[in-house]
Amino acid sequence: MTIRTARQDRGQHFRPRMHCFKKLEAIVVEMQDQKSGVKGSEQKLNVSTIPHVISKDVIAWIANKMKSTAETLVFGTMLVAYGYIYPLQNHKKLVMCNDASLYRFQTPYFWPAQKWVAEDSDYAHYNHLHELLNHKWDFIVMQATEQYAGKERKKPDRVVFDCQERAYWIVNRPPRRTHSAMDVGPERLIDPNTDENIFFQQAIMRSKVKSSVSLGLVKYITTYKNHDPFLAPCLPSNPWLSDNDSYWNLNMRVDAPTKMRVERWSFSFFELLSDLRGRDDFKVFLKKEFENLAFWEAAEELKWGTASSMSTKAETIFRTFLAPGAPRWINIDGRTMGLTVKGLDHPHRYVLEAAQTHVFLLMKKDTFFRYLKSPVYKEMQKKALNPEPHNFQSQLDQNAQNRSAGIHPIILWQQEEEEKAKAAAAAAPIDVKAMMSKIDRKK
Amino acid sequence: MCDQTFVAVTFGPCESCGLASPLMNIYVKTDPLNYCSFCVEVMACKGLQRGETLTSLKNESESLKKKLEEERVKLNDVELHQVAEKIEVLGALSLKTRRVLKGHSNKVLCMDWCKDRRRIVSSSQDGKLIVWDAFTLNKEHGVSLPCTWVMACAYAPSGCAVACGGLDNKCSVIPLSLDSNENLAAKKKSVAMHTNYLSGCTFTNSDMQLLTSSGDGTCALWDVESGQLLQSFHGHTADVLSLDLAPSETGNTFVSGGSDKKSNVWDMRSGQNVQSFESHESDVNCVKYYPSGDAFASASDDSTCRFYDLRADREVAVYQKDSIIFGASTVDFSLSGRLLFAGYNDYTINVWDVLKGTRVSCLFGHENRISRVRVSPDGTALCSASWDNTLRIWA
Numbered sequence: 001m002t003i004r005t006a007r008q009d010r011g012q013h014f015r016p017r018m019h020c021f022k023k024l025e026a027i028v029v030e031m032q033d034q035k036s037g038v039k040g041s042e043q044k045l046n047v048s049t050i051p052h053v054i055s056k057d058v059i060a061w062i063a064n065k066m067k068s069t070a071e072t073l074v075f076g077t078m079l080v081a082y083g084y085i086y087p088l089q090n091h092k093k094l095v096m097c098n099d100a101s102l103y104r105f106q107t108p109y110f111w112p113a114q115k116w117v118a119e120d121s122d123y124a125h126y127n128h129l130h131e132l133l134n135h136k137w138d139f140i141v142m143q144a145t146e147q148y149a150g151k152e153r154k155k156p157d158r159v160v161f162d163c164q165e166r167a168y169w170i171v172n173r174p175p176r177r178t179h180s181a182m183d184v185g186p187e188r189l190i191d192p193n194t195d196e197n198i199f200f201q202q203a204i205m206r207s208k209v210k211s212s213v214s215l216g217l218v219k220y221i222t223t224y225k226n227h228d229p230f231l232a233p234c235l236p237s238n239p240w241l242s243d244n245d246s247y248w249n250l251n252m253r254v255d256a257p258t259k260m261r262v263e264r265w266s267f268s269f270f271e272l273l274s275d276l277r278g279r280d281d282f283k284v285f286l287k288k289e290f291e292n293l294a295f296w297e298a299a300e301e302l303k304w305g306t307a308s309s310m311s312t313k314a315e316t317i318f319r320t321f322l323a324p325g326a327p328r329w330i331n332i333d334g335r336t337m338g339l340t341v342k343g344l345d346h347p348h349r350y351v352l353e354a355a356q357t358h359v360f361l362l363m364k365k366d367t368f369f370r371y372l373k374s375p376v377y378k379e380m381q382k383k384a385l386n387p388e389p390h391n392f393q394s395q396l397d398q399n400a401q402n403r404s405a406g407i408h409p410i411i412l413w414q415q416e417e418e419e420k421a422k423a424a425a426a427a428a429p430i431d432v433k434a435m436m437s438k439i440d441r442k443k
Numbered sequence: 444m445c446d447q448t449f450v451a452v453t454f455g456p457c458e459s460c461g462l463a464s465p466l467m468n469i470y471v472k473t474d475p476l477n478y479c480s481f482c483v484e485v486m487a488c489k490g491l492q493r494g495e496t497l498t499s500l501k502n503e504s505e506s507l508k509k510k511l512e513e514e515r516v517k518l519n520d521v522e523l524h525q526v527a528e529k530i531e532v533l534g535a536l537s538l539k540t541r542r543v544l545k546g547h548s549n550k551v552l553c554m555d556w557c558k559d560r561r562r563i564v565s566s567s568q569d570g571k572l573i574v575w576d577a578f579t580l581n582k583e584h585g586v587s588l589p590c591t592w593v594m595a596c597a598y599a600p601s602g603c604a605v606a607c608g609g610l611d612n613k614c615s616v617i618p619l620s621l622d623s624n625e626n627l628a629a630k631k632k633s634v635a636m637h638t639n640y641l642s643g644c645t646f647t648n649s650d651m652q653l654l655t656s657s658g659d660g661t662c663a664l665w666d667v668e669s670g671q672l673l674q675s676f677h678g679h680t681a682d683v684l685s686l687d688l689a690p691s692e693t694g695n696t697f698v699s700g701g702s703d704k705k706s707n708v709w710d711m712r713s714g715q716n717v718q719s720f721e722s723h724e725s726d727v728n729c730v731k732y733y734p735s736g737d738a739f740a741s742a743s744d745d746s747t748c749r750f751y752d753l754r755a756d757r758e759v760a761v762y763q764k765d766s767i768i769f770g771a772s773t774v775d776f777s778l779s780g781r782l783l784f785a786g787y788n789d790y791t792i793n794v795w796d797v798l799k800g801t802r803v804s805c806l807f808g809h810e811n812r813i814s815r816v817r818v819s820p821d822g823t824a825l826c827s828a829s830w831d832n833t834l835r836i837w838a
Contacts, residue, residue, distance in 0.1 A: 020746065020768045020788075027768075066766035070805050071791065078769065078789050179811040179831055183550075186592060186610065186640055188658065188682045188702045188726065217752065218526055218798060220735045221781045228779035229823040229838075230536065239561075239578065240541045240824045240838035248560060251821070270692040304649035307666040307673065346463050349673075350712045360692065403579045409559045409602025410621055 021082075025111065028084045031061060032105055043088075043102055050160065053088065053102045073098060081181035082112055086167030092175060110168040112182065223267055227260060235260070235387045242392035243399035245406060250387060252407075253277050259384040266372055269364040276416075285376040286367070291328040292359050295321045299356040303349050314347035322355075332358050457482055465674075467715040480674070480714035515757045523750070523759040527798035533781070536794060536804045541824070542836035546573055546582055550830035552609070552814050557598045560821045564605045565834055566593035572607050574619065577826065577836055586617060586627045595643045599650040606634070606653055608641035614655045616667055635665045643686045643699075647711075654697060654711075656683040662699050664711060676709045678716040685729045689736045698739050700727030706741050708753065720751050722758045729773045734780045740797075742771035748785045750797065762795045764802060773815045778822025786813025792827055792837075808835060 031037045038061045040052035058079075063072040076096030079085045080103070087093070088102040096103070174180040226232045235258070239245045250258055257277055265272040265281075272278040283290055298321070302313045321330050322340060332340075336354050343351040371377055392399060456463055457479035464479040478486070549569035556563055561578040570591050574584040590611035597606045599616075608614035614635035617627050635641070639658035646653055647664075652673070656662045662676040662683055681702035689696045696717065700706045706727050708718040725744035732739045738752045738759070746767050750760040762783065769789040776783055782803065783795040792806040792813060811830035818825050824838040 020770065023768045068764075068766050071766055071789070074789055074791055074807065075766070075768075181811075183830070186594075186658075188684075217523075217733065217735065217738055217780070218530065220733075220737075221779050221798065222530070224734070224779035225781070227822075228777050228781060229821070230538075230777045230782055231533070231779060234823065238823050238838055240836060245561075245578065247823070248821075273692075300648070304647060304651055306651045306668040307671055308669060348465070350465065353712070405576065405579055405581070406559070406561060408621060409557055409562065410619065412559070413601045413603055 021112065024079070024082065024084060027065070028079065028105070030065075031058070037061070040104075050088065050104065050163070053104055054085075055100065055102055056098055058085070058096070058103065059098055078181065081171075083168060083171035083182075084111065086163070086170075088163065091167065092170060092178070094171065094181070104163065106167060107164050110164055112171070227264060233389065235389055237390035237392055242390050243396065243403055244390060244392060245404055246387070246390075248406065250385065253280075256383060256385050257380070259381070259386045262377075262381050262384045265377075269360075269368040272368065272371075281376065281380055282371060285371045285374055291321065291330050292363055292367070294328060295330045296356060296359055296363070299352040299359075302352060303356075305349075307349075310349055311347050314344060314351060317352065318344055330355070330359060459486075465713040467713045480677075523752075523798065524800050530798055532799070533796055533803055536782075538794070538804060538806055538825070538837045540808050540835045541838045542577055542580060544575055544577060544580065544834040544836070545832070546575075546585075547571060547832045549832060550811070550814070551828040551832060551834055552592065552594050553596045554815050554817060554826055554828040554834060555596055555598045555605075556817055556819050556826065557602050558600055558820055559602055560819050560823065562598070562602070563826060563834070564596050564598050564607075565828055566596040566607050566609070567832070568592050572596060572605065572617070574605065575834075577834075583623055584619060584627055586631075588615075588628065588631075592640070595641050595655075597645045597653075599646050600648065601650050604650055606644050606646065608635065608644055608655070610640050612637045612639060612641065612657070614641050614644045614653060614665075616653065632667075632670075634667050634670050635663060636670075637661070637663070639682070642682065642684050645686065645688055647688060654686060654688060656686040656699055658682040660701070662686055662697075662709065674711065674714045676714050676716070678707055678709075678719075679703055679705065684726065687731050687739065689732055690734060698730045698732065700730040700741050700743075702726045704743075706730050706739070706751065708739075718753065718756060720758060722749060723747070725770070728771065731774050731776060734776055734778065740774045740776065740783055742774040742785055744770035746770055746787075748774055748783065748795065750783075760797070760800050762793075762800060762802075767793065772813060775816050775818050775825070777818055784816045784818065784825055786816045786827060786829075788812040790829075790831075792816060792825075806837060809833070 038054050038057050040054045042049055042051050043053040044050075059072050059076055062075050063069050066072065066075070073096060076085075077094075080087060080096050081094045083106055085096070085103045086106055088104060090101070171180070171182060174182075229238055234247055236246055236250075237244055239247050251261060253276055261275065261277070265275065265278040272282055279293075283293065286293060295317070298313075298317050302310065302317065305313060318326075318341075320326055320328050322337070322344075323329075332355055336358050340352060340355045455466060455477075457466060458476060459478050459482040462479060466477045467480055467483050468475060468477060544563070544565070547565065547567040547569065548571070549567050551565050551567045554563055554565040561576055562583070563575045563577045564572065565575070566572045568591055570588045570593060572584075572586040572588060572593060573582055575582055588607065588611075590609055593607050593609040595606075595608050595614070599605065602619075604616050604618045606614055606616045613633045614637075615631045615633045617631045619627065634653055635644070635655045637655065637657035637659050639660075641655055641657050643656040644653060651667050653665045653667055654662065655665065660677070660679045660681060660683060663672055664674040664676075665671065666673055676699070679699065679701040683699050683701040686697055686699040689698070695711050696708055697711060698706055698708045704721055704723045704725060704727060706720045706723075707716050709715065710717050720741075723741065723743040723745055724747075727741050727743050729742040730739055731741075733750075737754055738750060740748055740750050742748045746769055747761050747763040748771050749758050749762070751757065752759045762785070767787065767789075769787050771785045771787050773786040774783060776797070781797055783797050784792055785795065786792050790807075790809050790812060792809075793802055794804040794806065795801070796803050806827075809827065809829040809831050813827055813829050815828040816825060824836050826834055826836050828834045
């Protein structure tokens, strides 16, 4: 056995991560109350008689206290896992079982509080490692004498103390390959307070909205209620329940979308644009007037693109959409145009924000509503599929064995990139000079 | 939609250092200033000015805090559960474990879904990153990283790469391939460098940018291709434990939660902290936006989850119960936003009704604390990662 030195400090002496310890301790104290707590009794175990042993009355007491039965076993297990209660049989498995297992309350001396850090040298002493630690032995003996100074022990007390000590070490030095509740992960730091006043001034200056106006949260929930697979069944079936992935296949970029999907496009312009199939349909509706959408897409690419490509992209966008006489000139107000052109002197990724927002709002408030009333959308609604719900209960085993792998996202991505490149090439504004020089050369 | 995000960010010479960069608009004693984010940081770190003492600053801070609370209370008229009275009660939820993903040899610390709704990436204390097809239970890739405690991992929007990081203080991007046998660790690329552990990472709307949060108290936005730091976000006074990107159409903000009990909302363009909420009593372990982007929820070590409305700028609901004593480590919303799934340190997942504030269901099954819960992109399933070395899919 090796002595591990730089052990992770479970004491968390920076501050209490275990916010729950105070509450837990209060409950454990209540449990040990003479009148209203859990009743203990003497039990014979092996040779010795152990006092104050408790059994599954603990669970009944917890259920009564919490006024709910759902988590009683979980809570009991937590008490055992943190060492407030320890099992007398199976002492290595720190769970509370709802059977005849016997438990005892741990003495407060051994509770997992911050002030008492489980030192490695204490553990070494417990494991009779003094043979290996000859050079540290004097120090260890000194520590031990301090601990036991003035405390005389009788035989029954010894047994009890041994049980308690063993339980303490099982919690604080868990055997290999077991889960421990005391594990808290890496340390968290705290810095001293810095100046927060600048922030507060701004917060007061900012405009706020009255609560009732902003409760559009409720409206969102009501709109999407039938589209939430946890609340309403999805058609034909939820792939995780039936092991049949047709739901996912039907919702790819197919020619015939489902009725639910088409309905979802009408909820907001953002929904329509985020679903690529919806965007395709919107483009069909726009026919020749899609410079606004093209500008929006180009601005998105600029915003989320790599830092190195920014200036070239900004140049192209300026030439294609914003310059006077540009092939795809977008119609935005003078002020925004002025701001944008000025910003293009120092192109940064947000230089098109104002113009993009303006175009987006234009599409959202006007074009989107025209689309919803258009024959294109109405056709789509009629054509949309309404798949039959699967009757999968009888086929579960069969389905489970035939789970299909679907298309890999990398392949899908490559396909989409190819399509985008083709579309860009086809839609690129014709460079008249280049055409003319080509014709000249042919001649 | 928060109107904040429609304000065009001012770009121009900073009033302090003169360099051209996105500017933050701040007020010092009602005087407006336009500084770049670096100069604001310098100003905030300056020692006591003449005439100020620690106590005078603290008093000023307290009085400003009180004034802010008064302003917030004035606008408060109706509580969330009052408006929700007209909404019908939810039926019983029967969620069961549909898959158990076994393969990690130590605690699973983080997971993320792929946009294809079935693939998952998970990272663990043993330094391994595994990419699964959760539907077929097939392990597609396994990457061994040189550091232990890989606390954050994320799937790229294209599905072609994953990002991860932890105690190595870095966030690395690993491109995936169609070949399962390829050694992906060789193609790993370090993108983000922090001065303390990495607690969270996420891609923005493309594979080209990465947003990270760290134990050094800052968040940062990075360009993946060059590794360049695009923007840093200072304002937390302790470790930042979690972050989430807003799902709104402009996608310009994100929220972060830290050990200083605060949840902060940031503007990605200027680095400015636009909103802050401090109502938890202990560390904020996880933050997650509501699907519409107008609100967010947070989970904390004080065993409560709280719901904050961004437009009203205040907390509108607290999800707590006397019988829940252990800290909540992770939260996520269902697709409609009606259900809030929260994972706790007592090995359970509680499902809350967001509007009514009541607990709908409790999911048992894990044998150690829950480190992460995430609803799949189309809302069909919930995945939970736990310190018992497994992941579970519930539906």
